Amino acid sequence: MKTAVIYNSDLHFEHKQWESELAFWKDELKSFNNRLGELVTRWTDKDVLAQLEHYQNEFILHGNVIEDLQEAMEKHEMNISEHSNKLGDTMDVPMFSTHKEIREKMETQRQIYADLKKDFFRFLSKYM
Incomplete structure (x- = not known):
């Protein structure tokens, strides 16, 4: 039976991909918050304002998740580095x-964020 070997360099590569994705999400959230700011000045309807507040809260929550993921990846990356120095390039x-736990969190958050964006874009098309 052949055992699969997992290399630290492969995990590092995946971390870099995730870091880019998280940085993109952070940038998008800034843009989305700017849109919210524009809408607040256009609408006085309480239902619309409640929806704006809902999206603002969702964006804050998602920003916190991004920070948590970045922190977990940074910690894991440091562990990989220390492990590489001691034992070589295998995991x-x-x-x-x-690493798998972080991957699962990324996949879950990717879906949550995609759904949030779809909802927000529907909202924007209705009220912009």
């Missing part, structure tokens, strides 16, 4: 488990 099982 041990517990460290890969941590």
